[in-house]
Amino acid sequence: MRGKNKKRKREVEQPTIHPNNKYSENPPDFAHLASLYSSFEPFVQYSHNGHPRIDWTDFNATRELTRVLLHYDHALNWWIPDGQLCPTVPNRSNYIHWLQDLLSSNIIPNTIPTGGKVRGFDIGTGANCIYPLLGASLLGWSFVGSDVTDVAIEWAEKNVNSNPHISELIEIRRVQSNATTPRAEGLHNEESVLSGKIDLSRRTDTEVEPLPILPLDLNACENKNYHGPPILVGVVRDDEKFDFCMCNPPFFESLDEAGLNPKTSCGGTSEEMVCSGGEKAFITRIIEDSTELKHQFRWFTSMIGRKSNLKNLISKLWEVGVTVVKTTEFVQGRTSRWGLAWSFLPLAQKSSTSLPNKNTMSFMLEGLQRQNGAFNVLEDVKSYFSLHGLSCTLNTSSFTVDVVATKDDCDSILKNELPILNQSIYYQPTEKTSNGSSVNLSRDSSCLRISVFQQIPGTLLVKGSLQDRNCLLSGAFSLIFQKLEEALRSKFCTKSV
Numbered sequence: 473m474r475g476k477n478k479k480r481k482r483e484v485e486q487p488t489i490h491p492n493n494k495y496s497e498n499p500p501d502f503a504h505l506a507s508l509y510s511s512f513e514p515f516v517q518y519s520h521n522g523h524p525r526i527d528w529t530d531f532n533a534t535r536e537l538t539r540v541l542l543h544y545d546h547a548l549n550w551w552i553p554d555g556q557l558c559p560t561v562p563n564r565s566n567y568i569h570w571l572q573d574l575l576s577s578n579i580i581p582n583t584i585p586t587g588g589k590v591r592g593f594d595i596g597t598g599a600n601c602i603y604p605l606l607g608a609s610l611l612g613w614s615f616v617g618s619d620v621t622d623v624a625i626e627w628a629e630k631n632v633n634s635n636p637h638i639s640e641l642i643e644i645r646r647v648q649s650n651a652t653t654p655r656a657e658g659l660h661n662e663e664s665v666l667s668g669k670i671d672l673s674r675r676t677d678t679e680v681e682p683l684p685i686l687p688l689d690l691n692a693c694e695n696k697n698y699h700g701p702p703i704l705v706g707v708v709r710d711d712e713k714f715d716f717c718m719c720n721p722p723f724f725e726s727l728d729e730a731g732l733n734p735k736t737s738c739g740g741t742s743e744e745m746v747c748s749g750g751e752k753a754f755i756t757r758i759i760e761d762s763t764e765l766k767h768q769f770r771w772f773t774s775m776i777g778r779k780s781n782l783k784n785l786i787s788k789l790w791e792v793g794v795t796v797v798k799t800t801e802f803v804q805g806r807t808s809r810w811g812l813a814w815s816f817l818p819l820a821q822k823s824s825t826s827l828p829n830k831n832t833m834s835f836m837l838e839g840l841q842r843q844n845g846a847f848n849v850l851e852d853v854k855s856y857f858s859l860h861g862l863s864c865t866l867n868t869s870s871f872t873v874d875v876v877a878t879k880d881d882c883d884s885i886l887k888n889e890l891p892i893l894n895q896s897i898y899y900q901p902t903e904k905t906s907n908g909s910s911v912n913l914s915r916d917s918s919c920l921r922i923s924v925f926q927q928i929p930g931t932l933l934v935k936g937s938l939q940d941r942n943c944l945l946s947g948a949f950s951l952i953f954q955k956l957e958e959a960l961r962s963k964f965c966t967k968s969v
């Protein structure tokens with residue numbers, strides 16, 4: 473049982489590079505790039521079996537690789553000064569494609585008018601300005617990219633202006649680094665919030681605390697608050713609307729901590745990598761800001777560097793009343809990063825009914841208590857359908873429940889007569905099987921399979937799929953699935969509604 477669980481976990485959770493990512497099937501070919509770009513050639517070494525590689529600990533090599541990839545694959549001109557954070561193009565593209573999935577999913581309807589074009593806000597765009605450059609060149613999205621440092625603003629602007637074909641799509645916005653919003657102590661930067669104007673010249677009474685160089689303590693960010701410059705509130709204007717915000721935050725509390733990976737050299741100054749309280753404090757501030765700007769963004773998102781922060785941030789999100797939380801894992805070579813997304817807008821609850829002919833549907837249950845795992849939810853799925861008179865088989869090895877309905881059941885469901893007391897079950901239950909094979913069906917009955925997958929602790933994906941063609945259930949499927957979603961949500965995710 474243990475072994476099987478492990479196998480299942482691997483199948484379900486194995487993160488992969490996003491399928492739309494240019495590099496998902498074709499990773500960068502260093503030898504080919506070296507043959508095209510003489511400036512890159514000196515950085516490519518060949519192992520004894522002729523395999524080309526670069527020295528990832530050499531900043532000049534990683535920067536030149538990024539430059540040639542952006543030029544060759546994305547037709548972008550790009551550069552950053554020595555020491556600035558150097559992005560890896562395949563990894564950064566994954567975040568863009570995940571946003572693309574979020575926006576095209578119907579979870580949050582597109583009710584925010586952004587002029588027909590997707591419009592995003594990149595918090596901390598950096599000198600490299602990588603997300604706006606990729607989003608604009610790959611997908612034609614427009615961006616505001618904010619930052620606090622002179623070097624970031626100067627080089628982000630240079631990078632935008634050296635690409636005239638997309639420069640109209642990107643605005644670089646300076647955030648005043650000596651204006652602080654000490655919300656953590658319950659004080660709001662009332663003037664900038666209430667007036668909705670951005671007064672970038674204004675000094676506040678509270679000075680920015682100098683960045684502390686702390687000894688490495690992985691729990692040090694517990695209970696620390698963000699004391700830096702404004703992030704969203706005070707930077708986003710009152711009349712602005714965005715489809716999303718995104719952020720690769722300063723992950724670390726100290727430079728010591730930031731320098732942990734000796735195997736790569738992607739640069740990164742203290743301003744880029746470090747903030748008081750680390751990413752947890754920074755993202756907590758984004759969450760607080762999002763409560764004030766909830767109607768101006770369809771999705772708020774951030775990258776997270778440390779999985780241990782994810783759970784705490786998700787709890788915080790439910791506390792502030794979001795309607796949905798989504799997470800993902802990004803593959804970054806040998807390390808992982810996580811994506812966190814949330815919204816306050818009403819869910820497209822009826823999306824299942826608006827797609828009545830689909831054979832597969834799914835929804836996420838998020839913010840579940842520790843004691844409520846996939847198995848508890850499966851048991852509830854079974855009792856839900858059994859209570860309604862439908863015949864079910866729970867398969868503990870495949871984490872599925874097979875539900876069988878007759879034509880009469882379907883008619884009753886369509887007439888909205890749930891619960892149904894089924895007097896005539898044509899279904900012959902089969903033995904529980906470990907491979908999840910389907911149940912026997914008579915000619916006038918149909919089977920719907922509900923599967924439950926654990927995404928991350930506290931988050932389950934519930935999927936429903938019709939098992940047979942010409943299925944009697946197809947007309948009633950969306951309605952049944954929607955009712956199941958409502959029932960499970962009200963039992964397991966009371967905070968989400």
Ligand SMILES: C[S@@+](CC[C@H](N)C(=O)[O-])C[C@H]1O[C@@H](n2cnc3c(N)ncnc32)[C@H](O)[C@@H]1O
Nearest residue numbers: 596597598618619620701702703720721743744
């Ligand atoms: C880790 S870097 C990310 C840079 C770039 N987006 C990337 O992915 O490579 C974080 C950036 O956030 C900026 N930053 C820090 N505090 C900020 C704030 N309050 N508002 C906007 N940017 C900020 C830093 O200057 C830095 O450029």
